[in-house]
Amino acid sequence: MPLMSTKPMFDLAYDGGFAIGAFNVNNMELAQSIIEACAKEKSPCILQISKGARKYANIRYLKHIIDAAVEDHPEVPVCIHCDHGDTIDLIKTCINDGYTSVMIDGSHHAYEENVKLTAEAVKVSHAAGVVVEAELGMLGGIEEDVVGMDAHEYEKNVEKFLTDPQQAADFGKRTGLDSLAVAIGTSHGAFKFKHEAKLAFNRIEEIMKTCPGIPLVMHGSSSVPQEFIDLVNKYGGAMPNAKGVPEDQISMAVRKYGVCKVNIDTDLRLAMTAKIREVFATKPAEFDPRNYLGPAREAIISMVQRKLHVLNSAGKAEAVIAQWKKLGSPMPTYYTHKKAG
Ligand code: G3H
Ligand code: 13P
Ligand code: ZN
DSSP states (O other): OOBOOSHHHHHHHTTTTOOEEEEEOOSHHHHHHHHHHHHHHTOOEEEEEEHHHHHHHTHHHHHHHHHHHHHHOTTSOEEEEEEEEOSHHHHHHHHHTTOSEEEEOOTTSOHHHHHHHHHHHHHHHHTTTOEEEEEESOOBOOBTTBOOOOHHHHHHTHHHHSOOHHHHHHHHHHHOOSEEEEOSSOBSSSBOOSSOOOOOHHHHHHHHHHSTTOOEEEOSOOOOOHHHHHHHHHTTOOOTTOBOOOHHHHHHHHHTTOOOEEEEOHHHHHHHHHHHHHHHHHOTTOOOTHHHHHHHHHHHHHHHHHHHHHTTOTTOHHHHHHHHHHTTOOOOHHHHHHHHO
């Protein structure tokens, strides 16, 4: 059962020229598609669950769906991660729900408050064998349950929101975090840039220097492929001016600058939405959900496969499992207790 924390994954990704894709799960079709794509591409993955997903799907259902996915594909190394956790109570709940990794996002707090919250999350999580991602700097974009700001306003003032490399070093030392989500010009959602889409590569390079050994994470990393926006718009949608981070820049951040985890949600939503719109527009009499969710699931599988190549994680499953075994096949206490009955 290769359910693991991100540690064996990041051990290899750190200077291996690849990153682990962290894909958001909100329902059965998404979970099935992500695991299926990873099985096809022999890739590890992170299945991440936001607060909104817990609320939408009811975590009890989501847990069983994810357990089924893991059971269905025991050859895929999987990490179950809490995306944008914001309180210690939520972190504790996620640990008790069997997550193997959590994010505590205190980036919208004042610095000292962020340090305090993150250090507490690390204490609670490490005691249970769970790893912690924390965030410093400010991403743009407005998503439900994610504090951010208007993407255009963000773009105009981007420099002042980027992660400060010196502060990042201090943050790492004082909190004991396992990975760091950085603001380097990305933002959440489908409308990331009004002008030129450009990541602050020099900033990633500086943070890599001040924070050696800390795996870096990029949120807001969907590319919003134009062909999917065109399909959405062709079949009745209205998403003018949608723009993401070009895939060659994501690939460069991973292969050249060493980013270890890349969060992608919007591109999966787009693949799903474009296909459902197409079915509805071309077959107006269709009303069997299996006949639009089925094709949507196929579209998500292709999208995830495409991402696994951008992230260069295709073919890395076996090596990650070997690294996990080398570390002694560590499992959070939730699983060791479960096994012990
Ligand atoms: O970063 C946020 C993810 O895209 C999750 O979005 O809060 O709407 O589930 P959500
Ligand atoms: P996108 O909106 O770019 O897919 O980012 C998702 C994300 O960062 C989830 O935490
Ligand atoms: Zn995010």
